[in-house]
Amino acid sequence: MGSFSMDEAFVQAPEHRPKPSVAEADNIRIIDLSPLLAVTDGDETVFDALAAEVGRASQEWGFFMVTNHGVPPGAVARAAEAQRAFFALPPERKAAVARSEAAQMGYYASEHTKDVRDWKELFDLVPCQPSPPSATVDGELVFDNKWPEEMPEFREALEVYGEAVKDLAFKLLELIARSLGLRRDRLHGFFKGQTTTFIRLNHYPPCSSPDLTLGVGCHKDAGALTILYQDNVGGLDVLRRSDGEWVRVKPVPNSFVINVGDIIQVWSNDRYESVEHRVAVNMEKERFSIPFFFYPASSTMVEPLEELVSEESPARYNPYNWGDFFSTRKNSNFKKLEVENVQIAHFRKNVPGHVQ
Ligand SMILES: O=C(O)CCC(=O)C(=O)O
Numbered sequence: 001m002g003s004f005s006m007d008e009a010f011v012q013a014p015e016h017r018p019k020p021s022v023a024e025a026d027n028i029r030i031i032d033l034s035p036l037l038a039v040t041d042g043d044e045t046v047f048d049a050l051a052a053e054v055g056r057a058s059q060e061w062g063f064f065m066v067t068n069h070g071v072p073p074g075a076v077a078r079a080a081e082a083q084r085a086f087f088a089l090p091p092e093r094k095a096a097v098a099r100s101e102a103a104q105m106g107y108y109a110s111e112h113t114k115d116v117r118d119w120k121e122l123f124d125l126v127p128c129q130p131s132p133p134s135a136t137v138d139g140e141l142v143f144d145n146k147w148p149e150e151m152p153e154f155r156e157a158l159e160v161y162g163e164a165v166k167d168l169a170f171k172l173l174e175l176i177a178r179s180l181g182l183r184r185d186r187l188h189g190f191f192k193g194q195t196t197t198f199i200r201l202n203h204y205p206p207c208s209s210p211d212l213t214l215g216v217g218c219h220k221d222a223g224a225l226t227i228l229y230q231d232n233v234g235g236l237d238v239l240r241r242s243d244g245e246w247v248r249v250k251p252v253p254n255s256f257v258i259n260v261g262d263i264i265q266v267w268s269n270d271r272y273e274s275v276e277h278r279v280a281v282n283m284e285k286e287r288f289s290i291p292f293f294f295y296p297a298s299s300t301m302v303e304p305l306e307e308l309v310s311e312e313s314p315a316r317y318n319p320y321n322w323g324d325f326f327s328t329r330k331n332s333n334f335k336k337l338e339v340e341n342v343q344i345a346h347f348r349k350n351v352p353g354h355v356q
């Protein structure tokens, strides 16, 4: 990998540093999606049972795992192989596809989460490249993929992977909608046209001081859903709601971790809450992960769904424009900021009797 050496930019405040040992999470819901493959359009019972499981997990934890999800194991293996090959390239070849503030897809080695540098390098790409002229968000962000030269297999593997995971994303979106008592396709409209969905390849090199730093600082995912592949090293920690403890999510072969994001929290008017998570690093092993950030169209106004709002349960958030939110976030991850990053809490209404 490149040359990461420990310096103060990576050091977390004492309260954010990982403890020397983090308990493994138990009771995580692992939802077997194989019944979905068998469901015919007329048979809603099986679908509803899965939706109920997704609903319970989203309430209790804000995340769950899925198996038998329909993404071919070969497509995952090839994407993971391409990822390893890319990060093993010499620094100058990675620099040739570096992302910039204006054109945000590509390679990057100094991501910040809440103003502390993450111990990782990454590569971002969009799964569905828009046809020219390139799509922009708010006239600012350019979503053009940068492909490394002389690595056709890298591009091919990630395009195939992106298509397959996109299918899973829509299945999960249907389950979430149904779990909230809505029509299966209730949320589809937000993902029409040019979405802001992107795929991130993460590489966490071994670290000499894993007690001081994090691969990704604690955060919540801002989008709708995250579909995360992780290798078998481990390091993803989630904040357990029942007791506020950090617990480690043990890698399960052929599974994905699904995070409920902030947008679903807002759409559901707080029935579901997005999960706080972070990544710990270790001294011996590098780690790889691939989050697929399922994000709506940039023009989307995010607000509690009208079906879930009533006199007894008034809207807890003011509407916000996703494109503006996203570009502000992306730019702030790019560099250190003097001000607090934009959060959904900034759009929370003061609802009488509701203590948050
Ligand atoms: O690497 C992981 O397991 C999670 C990464 C993550 O949370 C993120 O990129 O938002």
Ligand SMILES: [Fe+2]
Residues within 6 Å of the ligand: 219, 220, 221, 277
């Ligand atoms: Fe995340």
